[in-house]
Amino acid sequence: MPNLPKGRHMSLIAAEHVCVRYGANEVLHDISLQIAAGEIVTILGPNGSGKSTLLRALLGILPVAEGRILRQAGLRIGYVPQRLMVDKTMPINVRRFLSLPTRVSDAAATEVLARVGMTGLGPQQMAALSGGQLQRVLLARALLGQPQLLMLDEPTQGLDQQGEAGFYHLIEEVRTATGAAVLMISHDLHVVMAASDRVICLNGHICCEGTPRVVSTAPEYRALFGLGSEGALALYRHEHDHDHADGHPHHHHDHEHDHA
């Protein structure tokens, strides 16, 4: 994978006119994007829109048919997969899992578990974790590599709304504490938007992108998610208010908000 020249570029990773095909089927068409240091970017799209494919192409798991993917030289990426099926036939606890594939010290493991709110869960068997706990452990493992860029594939799938809000809050904390950029995939609309600096709307190609507020008013975005004229902005505002009313932790964003 070609490297981005250091210093001259602000971005950590970039896609330039990337196309990905499965056989004759073009799943991604002419994708260009850049992720800058420290920003939280969410890729939003319906099922089958190529979100996971895009992330896997950026990670270098899938080959690109056209275009290219550029990375800053020596870029450290932490990857949190969509889900991890730990087969019941494999006995492995959280502490041991954190040492894959690079062994880490007990001190580092304890510290990272505390950071994701999983203190004391080291001896727990992986197969016995709940969905939310598993996501936090996967995040902890990704953080151990001191990533400059975190990539998360639908990290809150299978979590209830409170768990979801808590997880995004954690992501923001991590960004603040480590300065890592975050690239997330989601198919839910409002909660994730509240936690993002920038949203990229995907449906095989990039439909629209911008701050959550700009995207949520874009006609392409509404058409994609079948929203009416009031659309997601109302939903988004509503959810934001709802958060406050429920006494959930206030998310401080450095992007603009429309408080209704």
Place this chain on the structure above:
Amino acid sequence: MLDDFLVRAGLAAVGLSLATGPLGAFVVWRRMAYFGDATAHAAVLGVALALATDLPIELGTLTVALAMAVTVAGLSARGWAMDTTLGVLAHSALAFGLVAISFFPAVRTDLSSYLFGDILAVSRTDLALVWLGSLAVLALLAWRWQALLTSTLSEDLAHAAGIRPDRERLVLVIALALVVAVALKVVGALLIAAMLIIPAATARGLARSPEAMAGLAILLGAVSGLGGLALSFWQDTPTGPSIVVVAALLFAASAGRSRV
């Protein structure tokens, strides 16, 4: 000491379990049971090939087992319906091997030793080959251990960490072919897969970490080998099946114990 055929047989059984223990753990974790069968059954064809070309039996079985394992791994990577494909390949290899061997009248009477093993007839050379092969497999698995565990848990996670899951799969394929070649004399082609799966499955119920499971599988394999040897010696039963009978009894005992 090595003059005693019983000592040689015991050492062969213990030596083999050094390889079947950890490899068996991967066979269980990755659900490769049928894969092991196909590779082991191909060894019979390898015997016929070696007889026809006057090559050493071990070389013939190693070559054909390797060819079979690489074929199967290649097909599975291309997304074939593995259950059916492996069924066709495993049984065809066995049938072709048996038919081919029948063209060598001198071996016909000896056929059962290839199918069920003939551990009581292990020579010094055989013993050296068993230990060399097993230690090679053990060293290979120990060297790739972290990468193998990671790609067994999640190929995407491995990929994102710079590990090539296809290469790790090849490591297991080569290890499997080596084990088949050295285990033929000890347990015979029909029951090699049993020696991979049963001790590892027994160890699963007792272990809390991947390493403990592999280590326990070695121990249980060695105990089964020695126990089966005793059974075979005192009751004049075929050695391969006797070893597997003891392994199965240990499995039943541990399954009963963990239920209580």
